[in-house]
Amino acid sequence: MEAKIVTEDLNAHFGDVHAVRGVNLSIPKNRITAIIGPSGCGKSTLIRCMNRMHEVVRGARVTGKVLLDGKNIYGPDIDPVMIRTKVGMVFQKPNPFPTMSIYDNAVAGLRLNGEKDWKILDETAERSLKLAALWDEVKGNLDASGVSISGGQQQRLCIARALAVQPEVLLLDEPCSALDPIATAKIEDLLFDLKSQFTIVIVTHNMQQAARVADFTAFMYLGELIEFGDTKVIFENPVKELTEKYITGRFG
Amino acid sequence: MRAARSRLTFSGRSSGADKLFEYGVLAIALSTLILVWGLVLKLAVDAQPSIDRFGPGFIIGMQWNPNTEMFGALPFIFGTLLTSGIAILIGVPLSIGIAVYLSELAPPWVREPLAFVVELLAAVPSVIYGLWAMYALRPFIAHSIEPFFMSFLGWTPLFQGNAVGLDKFTAGVILAIMIIPTVASVSKETMRAVPDSQREAALSLGATRYETTRIAVLSYARSGIFGACILGLGRALGETMAVTMTIGNANRISWSLLDPGQTMSSLIANNWGEAQGIQLSALIEIGLVLFIVALIVNLFARLMVGRIMKAVPTTGGGL
Amino acid sequence: MNTFAYRRMKNRLASFAALACVVLALIPLVYILFMVVKTGAPAISWGFLTNRTVGTGGPGEGIGNAILGTLLLVFYATLMGLPIGLLTGIYVSEYGNNKIGYTVRFFNDLLANFPSIVIGLLAYALVVNFLQFGFSLFAGSVALAIIMIPIVSNTTEEALRMVPNSLREGALALGVPRWRTVLKVILVNGKSGVTTGVLLSVARITGETAPLLLTAFYSSYWSTSLKEPVASLPLTIFRNYNSPSKELLQQAWGAALVLILIVLSINIGVRLFLRKRTGKGKVVKNWKQRLSLRT
Numbered sequence: 007m008e009a010k011i012v013t014e015d016l017n018a019h020f021g022d023v024h025a026v027r028g029v030n031l032s033i034p035k036n037r038i039t040a041i042i043g044p045s046g047c048g049k050s051t052l053i054r055c056m057n058r059m060h061e062v063v064r065g066a067r068v069t070g071k072v073l074l075d076g077k078n079i080y081g082p083d084i085d086p087v088m089i090r091t092k093v094g095m096v097f098q099k100p101n102p103f104p105t106m107s108i109y110d111n112a113v114a115g116l117r118l119n120g121e122k123d124w125k126i127l128d129e130t131a132e133r134s135l136k137l138a139a140l141w142d143e144v145k146g147n148l149d150a151s152g153v154s155i156s157g158g159q160q161q162r163l164c165i166a167r168a169l170a171v172q173p174e175v176l177l178l179d180e181p182c183s184a185l186d187p188i189a190t191a192k193i194e195d196l197l198f199d200l201k202s203q204f205t206i207v208i209v210t211h212n213m214q215q216a217a218r219v220a221d222f223t224a225f226m227y228l229g230e231l232i233e234f235g236d237t238k239v240i241f242e243n244p245v246k247e248l249t250e251k252y253i254t255g256r257f258g
Numbered sequence: 259m260r261a262a263r264s265r266l267t268f269s270g271r272s273s274g275a276d277k278l279f280e281y282g283v284l285a286i287a288l289s290t291l292i293l294v295w296g297l298v299l300k301l302a303v304d305a306q307p308s309i310d311r312f313g314p315g316f317i318i319g320m321q322w323n324p325n326t327e328m329f330g331a332l333p334f335i336f337g338t339l340l341t342s343g344i345a346i347l348i349g350v351p352l353s354i355g356i357a358v359y360l361s362e363l364a365p366p367w368v369r370e371p372l373a374f375v376v377e378l379l380a381a382v383p384s385v386i387y388g389l390w391a392m393y394a395l396r397p398f399i400a401h402s403i404e405p406f407f408m409s410f411l412g413w414t415p416l417f418q419g420n421a422v423g424l425d426k427f428t429a430g431v432i433l434a435i436m437i438i439p440t441v442a443s444v445s446k447e448t449m450r451a452v453p454d455s456q457r458e459a460a461l462s463l464g465a466t467r468y469e470t471t472r473i474a475v476l477s478y479a480r481s482g483i484f485g486a487c488i489l490g491l492g493r494a495l496g497e498t499m500a501v502t503m504t505i506g507n508a509n510r511i512s513w514s515l516l517d518p519g520q521t522m523s524s525l526i527a528n529n530w531g532e533a534q535g536i537q538l539s540a541l542i543e544i545g546l547v548l549f550i551v552a553l554i555v556n557l558f559a560r561l562m563v564g565r566i567m568k569a570v571p572t573t574g575g576g577l
Numbered sequence: 578m579n580t581f582a583y584r585r586m587k588n589r590l591a592s593f594a595a596l597a598c599v600v601l602a603l604i605p606l607v608y609i610l611f612m613v614v615k616t617g618a619p620a621i622s623w624g625f626l627t628n629r630t631v632g633t634g635g636p637g638e639g640i641g642n643a644i645l646g647t648l649l650l651v652f653y654a655t656l657m658g659l660p661i662g663l664l665t666g667i668y669v670s671e672y673g674n675n676k677i678g679y680t681v682r683f684f685n686d687l688l689a690n691f692p693s694i695v696i697g698l699l700a701y702a703l704v705v706n707f708l709q710f711g712f713s714l715f716a717g718s719v720a721l722a723i724i725m726i727p728i729v730s731n732t733t734e735e736a737l738r739m740v741p742n743s744l745r746e747g748a749l750a751l752g753v754p755r756w757r758t759v760l761k762v763i764l765v766n767g768k769s770g771v772t773t774g775v776l777l778s779v780a781r782i783t784g785e786t787a788p789l790l791l792t793a794f795y796s797s798y799w800s801t802s803l804k805e806p807v808a809s810l811p812l813t814i815f816r817n818y819n820s821p822s823k824e825l826l827q828q829a830w831g832a833a834l835v836l837i838l839i840v841l842s843i844n845i846g847v848r849l850f851l852r853k854r855t856g857k858g859k860v861v862k863n864w865k866q867r868l869s870l871r872t
Contacts, residue, residue: 103473286665383836559690
């Protein structure tokens with residue numbers, strides 16, 4: 007299995023707080039990998055290290071390596087801006103730009119890069135909205151404000167926006183925790199369709215979601231990576247006792 | 259916050275002392291309101307002779323001549339608008355730049371002291387701004403800035419005449435400096451109120467800091483920023499001393515920025531001592547016009563910015 | 578890759594431009610302070626501070642009566658403005674959750690932003706004209722009081738709002754009558770915010786000139802009478818700022834130095850005091866935010 011992202015002895019700090027401790031994780035390409043664990047275990051921080059969003063917070067520090075296709079994204083000459091176009095992110099609460107229309111939100115990333123050709127923008131908008139399973143619902147209404155649609159739709163818009171820049175990896179940080187079950191199901195379905203084109207990493211506090219959606223699962227506890235493997239193995243036959251305790255709900 | 263406060267109820271009758279206190283305090287609170295509006299009315303009465311004589315033509319009247327007793331407000335409305343316009347033109351971009359720096363770019367240890375220093379700009383009394391403008395700003399403008407503009411804009415009506423420095427341009431510049439603390443602070447607060455999730459959305463798309471500020475912060479905060487500008491405009495309109503000391507005191511309309519002019523407030527400041535009779539009435543009428551204009555602008559600003567501007571001890575040393 | 582370099586450059590330029598704006602705005606402040614100190618300091622002497630202005634530019638003139646005048650103006654203005662502003666603020670905060678309260682609050686917001694020369698006109702209409710006091714210390718104080726009232730009212734209101742409800746309810750539950758609660762409990766708790774507001778408004782009115790032009794006028798004499806015109810520091814500056822006489826001009830700069838010292842020390846003192854108390858509870862912390870706002 008080819009690895010898309012590999013972390014080597016990754017440590018992340020918020021000031022004095024050591025949130026991610028020596029994590030060595032291999033994210034397989036074109037698969038869905040879920041990261042689960044109790045609140046505060048560092049899973050959000052971990053994926054934010056993968057697109058260099060962690061360092062945006064003041065006082066945040068990262069040591070170790072994160073290799074994207076073999077190249078360390080924390081290398082001395084690497085511009086984080088470039089990394090973020092290759093590794094996209096969708097956040098817990100949908101955050102479309104309220105002053106922009108649905109269309110403008112979808113193509114925001116392209117416009118940043120200077121794309122002005124209407125044809126390309128239109129095509130991209132349609133393509134990414136279709137990928138995000140939102141096209142049919144909004145195609146007649148593309149000029150409506152990005153926040154005029156429902157929460158679930160907004161989240162899919164954020165996914166479309168992230169996909170429009172054609173990243174290689176899509177990171178999702180608890181994308182469904184603010185959504186109702188129907189919206190959640192829609193997003194889970196579209197993730198299946200996406201994995202052929204993208205590598206997907208999803209952080210979730212909902213174990214069932216991981217079981218439903220992910221090919222591989224990583225379990226974290228107090229900043230450390232406890233176990234990683236095939237989802238079926240993790241859930242049915244975990245190696246570590248801690249993993250088993252978490253899966254069976256002994257603590258949460 | 260206000261809305262969340264539970265309504266304190268009393269189980270029945272309040273004591274007499276309570277009622278007395280409450281009504282007493284209410285009376286005082288209303289007294290200012292009543293007093294001020296009453297005085298506005300009185301001013302209107304005092305302006306009556308002028309209103310009667312010149313009618314609505316006063317607003318477009320172009321003369322101010324105590325000898326012939328012909329008075330009109332247009333040159334001063336013009337002066338007020340022009341100088342305030344210059345102030346906005348120069349002051350707003352600077353203020354937004356400052357606000358962006360304070361809100362998005364400054365390292366935390368710099369942010370507070372710097373914001374404090376910017377606010378100190380507001381504490382300097384207006385008459386001291388005028389004094390400094392007279393002896394430091396004016397020579398600089400007359401010798402460097404105005405010739406610079408004249409060299410390539412001298413053919414336009416805006417830059418005709420000699421660069422002496424006691425003119426609408428200088429007045430506009432000093433006004434710009436004076437509105438910066440207002441516009442910058444309110445803009446900054448509006449920007450800080452933009453949720454981080456917006457910035458994250460832009461950053462995660464691969465936006466640079468500048469692009470993030472542009473699409474996530476400035477767009478989101480734009481109505482607040484606009485309100486801040488209107489607040490600044492309100493201040494500029496009412497500013498008296500610094501303008502009086504730099505504008506050159508000429509009661510006529512001239513498009514050239516290099517020519518002296520007069521604003522409504524500087525006219526009153528300059529002529530109050532000697533004015534009597536119909537001239538006094540006319541001056542008061544000018545004061546009323548200024549009052550109405552400032553009222554409308556501030557009302558508009560209030561609607562846009564809401565209560566953010568409340569509770570601010572305006573430390574600006576006088577308008 | 579081409580666009581990346583371009584965007585990076587734009588980013589750097591933008592950051593630089595923002596910083597440049599800050600520097601540009603600070604230049605006047607520094608320059609003014611520098612110039613006032615440099616040009617005004619030579620004028621300062623004991624005689625300067627204690628003699629009166631004669632206006633002829635002869636030797637032995639000073640700004641003593643202007644300093645006295647300013648102190649008197651501020652004193653009487655505070656005497657009138659403080660209680661009214663305070664009580665108005667108390668009303669709006671404690672009793673004003675209704676239409677009247679809203680109107681008062683709204684009106685005070687507007688009043689705080691009136692051009693000060695218009696306020697001078699109002700005071701003129703009331704005191705000089707209606708009450709026939711003529712140009713006088715009293716008229717000037719009224720003008721300054723009118724400026725002070727909305728500021729004190731607004732800051733008091735905000736300070737009192739910060740006082741947690743639990744205090745109100747606790748006192749009432751103990752059977753303390755409401756008026757007592759307001760005065761002894763709430764006001765006391767909000768007093769740092771209130772004091773700050775009062776001090777800053779004092780700093781503000783000390784520097785006011787325009788309203789005084791229309792009301793208190795000027796006097797070259799030592800005067801403490803409420804019915805007479807009175808000298809003041811800001812007006813000393815205004816009268817002499819373009820005087821051909823070197824001595825009189827020097828008077829203006831000296832007065833400017835004294836004035837700016839007073840105003841800035843109040844401002845800096847108040848904010849330093851606040852900074853020390855930050856972190857000592859929500860009340861003050863929010864105040865710092867508010868004070869960073871300006872109308």
